[in-house]
Amino acid sequence: MNICVIGTGYVGLVTGACFAEFGCQVVCADVDEEKIAGLERGVMPIYEPGLDDLVERNVRQGRLSFTTDTAEAVRASLVVLIAAPTPPGEDGSTDLSYVESVARDIARAMDGYKVIVTKSTVPVGTAEKVRAWVTEEHARENRQVRFSVASNPEFLREGAAIGDFMRPDRVVIGTDDEEATAILKSLYRPLYLIETPVVLTNVVTAELTKYAANAFLATKISFINEFANLCEAVGADVHHIARGIGLDNRIGKKFLHPGPGFGGSCFPKDTRSAAHFAREAGTPLEIVESVIRVNAIQHERMIEKVVALCDGSVAGKTIGVLGLSFKPETDDMRDSPAVAIIRGLMERGAKIQAYDPQAMEEARKLLPDIALCEDAYDACRDADALAIVTEWNQFRMLDLGRVKTLLRQPLIADLRNIYDPVPMREAGFAYVCVGR
Numbered sequence: 502m503n504i505c506v507i508g509t510g511y512v513g514l515v516t517g518a519c520f521a522e523f524g525c526q527v528v529c530a531d532v533d534e535e536k537i538a539g540l541e542r543g544v545m546p547i548y549e550p551g552l553d554d555l556v557e558r559n560v561r562q563g564r565l566s567f568t569t570d571t572a573e574a575v576r577a578s579l580v581v582l583i584a585a586p587t588p589p590g591e592d593g594s595t596d597l598s599y600v601e602s603v604a605r606d607i608a609r610a611m612d613g614y615k616v617i618v619t620k621s622t623v624p625v626g627t628a629e630k631v632r633a634w635v636t637e638e639h640a641r642e643n644r645q646v647r648f649s650v651a652s653n654p655e656f657l658r659e660g661a662a663i664g665d666f667m668r669p670d671r672v673v674i675g676t677d678d679e680e681a682t683a684i685l686k687s688l689y690r691p692l693y694l695i696e697t698p699v700v701l702t703n704v705v706t707a708e709l710t711k712y713a714a715n716a717f718l719a720t721k722i723s724f725i726n727e728f729a730n731l732c733e734a735v736g737a738d739v740h741h742i743a744r745g746i747g748l749d750n751r752i753g754k755k756f757l758h759p760g761p762g763f764g765g766s767c768f769p770k771d772t773r774s775a776a777h778f779a780r781e782a783g784t785p786l787e788i789v790e791s792v793i794r795v796n797a798i799q800h801e802r803m804i805e806k807v808v809a810l811c812d813g814s815v816a817g818k819t820i821g822v823l824g825l826s827f828k829p830e831t832d833d834m835r836d837s838p839a840v841a842i843i844r845g846l847m848e849r850g851a852k853i854q855a856y857d858p859q860a861m862e863e864a865r866k867l868l869p870d871i872a873l874c875e876d877a878y879d880a881c882r883d884a885d886a887l888a889i890v891t892e893w894n895q896f897r898m899l900d901l902g903r904v905k906t907l908l909r910q911p912l913i914a915d916l917r918n919i920y921d922p923v924p925m926r927e928a929g930f931a932y933v934c935v936g937r
């Protein structure tokens with residue numbers, strides 16, 4: 502099957518490379534000429550484990566190619582996947598201008614029947630808008646071309662994106678006609694071998710399923726973070742609580758790890774978007790609204806934790822920060838808790854020196870006023886305190902003796918709970934963590 506993906510970012514590139522690996526003929530298109538030129542030279546625009554090998558192999562074997570010519574990509578394809586960004590507006594609403602622009606490009610290029618699929622996370626009703634934009638373009642050109650519109654939300658996790666795409670827990674396909682259903686079922690046929698459940702539904706339900714999934718996961722995080730805070734007040738241990746409830750199959754163990762609050766390119770914007778369009782629909786999502794508030798409070802609590810560790814003031818002090826990406830195994834810093842925490846500490850007068858195994862390039866753009874270090878130990882050198890913000894593996898077994906000699910004072914705020922409080926305190930650190 503010939504397909505194209507418009508928008509070669511995180512989702513678009515992984516989607517394109519994985520479908521090529523399944524044997525499809527894939528063109529990935531993007532307006533970013535630099536990105537496409539880099540990809541043609543084998544340079545990945547993002548860090549994602551295994552992606553470079555996957556792309557290289559599929560390009561070499563002739564199943565995957567890149568272009569800035571969206572029209573040509575559309576004409577060569579039966580299925581056109583939209584993987585454009587859907588950033589948040591100030592009020593939490595979703596900026597659909599990229600999706601609209603792609604939809605109109607597709608419409609103008611179409612020379613025959615296409616299935617137009619939104620893979621971007623889009624508010625309920627967007628597929629209808631896509632249909633209207635395409636129809637409008639055709640009307641303007643005074644022509645009629647048959648097409649279907651479908652929703653196929655993506656659930657991959659950054660850092661584990663390829664595994665998630667090739668062995669997903671489920672695939673959700675929303676269509677309003679049988680032809681598109683048959684084509685999309687056939688596109689995902691390679692997954693039938695591993696018996697991946699496929700949820701076939703209508704377009705609106707598929708669109709909303711993605712928000713329900715992210716809102717639920719974000720709820721679990723805010724839930725355990727609130728209990729972590731309560732644990733601190735009453736002297737309980739949140740890890741034991743997470744285990745004590747997580748072993749109940751009705752609850753499940755995942756997403757019950759306390760920390761600085763959720764971040765990344767999806768949960769913050771998708772929860773705000775869902776809250777926004779639910780309010781507009783006259784059916785506010787009270788739980789989701791609370792989840793967003795609790796998360797903002799959690800970022801703030803982390804800042805206060807570091808300040809308290811530094812005897813109530815970080816003014817003029819240097820804080821070493823380990824981890825900048827919103828989670829390990831990615832260089833993505835979009836809405837990373839590290840950014841909120843660092844900005845909060847800087848507002849209170851702190852100087853920041855930081856290290857991240859992959860996000861240094863991003864940090865240079867997003868946080869130009871912080872010092873970037875060579876490695877974890879360099880981030881400790883002459884710092885007044887150390888804050889561990891992202892739980893990269895390489896931070897889990899630091900040479901603590903060395904850390905202690907490098908720090909001006911042995912103060913550690915472990916905002917991901919990667920160390921144990923008792924040995925840390927025995928090793929002579931003033932150590933704070935979350936909910937223990």
Ligand SMILES: NC(=O)c1ccc[n+]([C@@H]2O[C@H](COP(=O)([O-])OP(=O)(O)OC[C@H]3O[C@@H](n4cnc5c(N)ncnc54)[C@H](O)[C@@H]3O)[C@@H](O)[C@H]2O)c1
Nearest residue numbers: 508509510511512531532533584585586587602621622655
């Ligand atoms: N990143 C994730 O983990 C993830 C997971 C699931 C769903 N999503 C959703 O997928 C969508 C894309 O997210 P992403 O993280 O891949 O974004 P991204 O910013 O990494 O990539 C988007 C790409 O689209 C390109 N683009 C913008 N306008 C274009 C146009 N008119 N024509 C062609 N290309 C254009 C950009 O240049 C960019 O390369 C969003 O809706 C997001 O919410 C993301």
